[in-house]
Amino acid sequence: MSVLHQLLKKYWGYENFRPFQQEIIEAIVSGNDVLGLLPTGGGKSLCYQLPALALDGCCLVISPLIALMQDQIQRLNALQISAVHIHSGMTTEAVSHVLDQVADGAFKLIYVSPERLQTRTFLSELEGLKISFIAVDEAHCISQWGYDFRPDYLKIASLRNIHPHIPILALTATATLEVQLDIQQHLRLNRARVYKQSFKRENIFYATFYCESKPSEVVRLLKKNIGCSIVYCRSRKQTEVIAKHLQDFEISAACYHAGMSKERREDIQSKWMNNLVDTVVATIAFGMGIDKADVRTVIHYDAPESIEAYYQEAGRAGRDHKPSKAFVLYNSTDLKRLKDSGLERFPSENFLRLVYQSICEHFQIPTGSNPNKYFDFDLTTFCTHFKLPAVATHNALRLLEQEELWTISDAVFHPATIYFTVDREVLFDLEKTHHHLHWVAIHLLRLYGSLFYYPTPIRLSVIAQHLKLKISDLERCLFQLHQMQILEYIQPKDCAQIHFHHTRADSQYLIINLNRISTLRKKHNERVWAMVRLLEESENCREKVVLQYFGEAVQADCLHCDNCQKKHAIIPTVTEAENQMRQLLATPQTIFTLTEDVTSDVAEQRMQIIRTWLDKGIVIKNVKGFIELAYRPT
DSSP: OOHHHHHHHIIISSSSTTTTHHHHHHHHHHHHEEEEEOOTOOOOTHHHHHHHHHHEEEEEEEEOOOOHHHHHHHHHHHHTTOOEEOOOTTTTTHHHHHHHHHTTTSEEEEEEOOGGGGGGHHHHHHHHEEEEEEEETGGGGGGGGGGOOOOGGGGGHHHHHTTTTSSSSEEESSOOOHHHHHHHHHHSSSSSSSOOOOOOTTTTEEEEEEEOOOHHHHHHHHHHHHSSSEESSHHHHHHHHHHHHHTTTOOOOOEEEETTHHHHHHHHHHHHHHSSSSSEOTTTTTTOOOOTTTTTEEEESSSSSSSHHHHHHTTTTTSSSSEEEEEEEEEEHHHHHHHHHHHSSSOOOHHHHHHHHHHHTTTTTTTTTOOOEEEEHHHHHHHHHOOOOOOHHHHHHHHHHHSSEEEOOOOOBBOOEEEEOOOOOHHHHHHOOOHHHHHHHHHHHOTTTTTSSSEEEEEEHHHHHHHOHHHHHHHHHHHHHHTTTSSEEEEOOOSSEEEEEEEOOOGOOOOOOHHHHHHHHHHHHHHHHHHHHHHHHSSSSHHHHHHHHHTOOOOOOOSSSHHHHHEEEEOHHHHHHHHHHHHHHHHHOOOOHHHEEEHHHHHHHHHHHHHHHHHHHHEEEEETTTTEEEEEOO
């Protein structure tokens, strides 16, 4: 058994690698640059976590989402793999302390967000770190022609100036040929080995439904497709409405969105993970990094904006390779929204300048100053105060971020963290002067053994319960210890942040690359129209359309989408259809139940039989509106 297989068995309990995992890992271990394209659920994270254990030094993982970092680190620590992350909100001292521990060999993986790469503290200490290789997760974010461009990803290549010879591993689930080339160019990959798994998902049935009554259609699909499900909605309010609607029809469902408390989100996710709730109705961020293999159904209540987004979200179904289904519901409102989205996604120049001016006023940043500071930011409060439309404002903030005016972090929960900045002797002296603080400090060390080494996430409720204190009293003690410079205490946060890192200009003289925005709008419209064509496609194999979009040559139909089902269906003869109808009408049925499980051609054939039999009196419609045989043989 090879060393790689031994590590796979020891830490993850698997006997074999998934497709292309071993090839990617061996290429990295051999010192090659690699671009890996693995579909959602293809095991991308293992491709850098395992070689990090096999190589000397520490793997530097660059990830755009703090929530994903936190989730992965919790899993790694549970596997006894040492990992840590650096994120916005950490003080300079805290970052420096973590990097000192990395230099001492305390961790095999260090996760950072892309905006952290250019901070003075990080760059000054990076040169002295023994980095085994760099892993770039969600690498499509580096391409301006992709659907989720992040400007700070463009700075990753500057790490080559510090560590020119260490390999880079770029990973993504969705990238067109144009984006793949962009990734290799912007990361300065040197003769990269490219491993691309097919975008085919043979266990997923794809279908789209045009329907004006989406709530009833969701109920029908979930009643018909029993098991673990996700329903994706565009807005927080909509998740609440649809979840309530499902509950009214006795479907086990709960809503999930970023506006809920952390405790409530954790409770819902835990119940769903443990199959105590069947269906989560959520905004599209739900499911990222969540390793749940038995999702049977994914329903898009609103049409996605791009094939990339659709494929990635639909791919959260059937990770266990068992038969699963992905449905999209759309109507005329969706089509209009998609076709008009270019103007909303890329607002006018005047609106961009208005948002910039409002942000500067909101944070009280005078012209000519450069605060280089993180500000807590709530979009709803900001838009309400300045009377700005929320969606267009959100898009304007992202466009201005791409102009490198600021960086916006994710609105995720940052747990409280502490670490001691003094040695144990100082704590012993503390008992003489502040007995109650000494008591708190000693119990903290008993609960968390790493407090002298790096900032450690803590749970205030657990500590308070252990000490038999109110949480407010515990926080007062921590604040006092922080003010005495005995420990570094960072309060928990549950909001987004804006890192304002340029010299504030007068909004009317602000330089904005309008040509770039115009090009982005054009690319966006191309992606939207590709999605519209996929929705409205009624003849060609739906998966074949998706594969061709990603540049994958394919000849045969998939045979597991609605169009293939219709195209390759065998229409029974009239005699066969009439015999089937008599069997179905052994008990009274609705028109809906008689036609719901068949193709449109068979459904029309059955409807013609019903109309003919109604005229001849063979069947009748009873007082409840059900169709039943007029004469039943005894």
